[in-house]
Amino acid sequence: MQVNQARRREWSRAGLAILGIAVVMAAVELAMGRVLICTCGAVDLWHGEVNSAGNSQHLSDWYTPSHIVHGLLFYAAARWLLPGKGLPLRAVLAALVEAAWEVVENTPAVIGRYRDATIALGYTGDSVVNSLADLVAMLLGFALAARLPVWASVLLVLALELAALLAIRDNLTLNVLMLLWPSEAIRNWQAG
Template identity: 35%
Template structure:
């Protein structure tokens, strides 16, 4: 279902997403991969400019960390928040697929990755880091390491493919189950964390 009447800008965007530059067939896989890699490079550069470390500064890089201590929180390859990023990616896929059902999957993936990159940059700005620490979320937060941030976008990409495989109904059910599990286990979640930031809880 289309959510708005088409205009010239929508038509141009649709043409680019469905036929590629110059209208010569759908966007190439190589172009989409290049856009995703470029977006992640921009995120890494932004975090570096914010003073974020490449890897945890005070302990060895681990595949998984469940610690909410300042030296470990959002510093390793994966953590409990990785599940929230999977949910975020799944939700973005459902949104983009509902808005632009005629777009090829690779174009939708580019939009989802760009959405993740924008969030990773915003999340690591000093004002947002301070905002997170002013809420009642568990642990202390000093921003992501660059490796953790890139891993977050990888989790968003995983969520994209899971939602594409399951469809929106099964994705919604799975998201509810995961959200409840996160709230019970770490007293946080995608919905709960958003409500905290907005000051609703």
């Protein structure tokens, strides 16, 4: 009984920490001049048009799978790097890394890099609502990885990456590759 109470307290503290991380992330992004919601005035559950002003402005889009993959990968990294630490602490650290990425991703320098090096020619950055939804998507991936066998997590990563690749000719792998080592051949292929 005491073990269950201690575990609940540990998860409660982790949940509060993750909520705090989300609030700080949102406040930083707002202070950076990011819009709270899409300038279109709506918050859609799904926005599937990649080359549009609504991309990265709503709750989910074709880049949401990449944030689920973040969670799967962060779980694996935390399990490997912090084997003696509990799952709640690892979840908090994963949320911290994701929130830090969301802030960095929405700086003028990185937005400019996306425009210069990838097919995201009209990318203007994320709305705060989209960043918060991306954090939730990462936590979903993290939770899935904590429950799935390793082989299923690997298959899920491959399936999500392949689905995005087939649907929009982009995914987390190509996104990272194009940000770090742009390839004109890949960019031309992505442009269709």
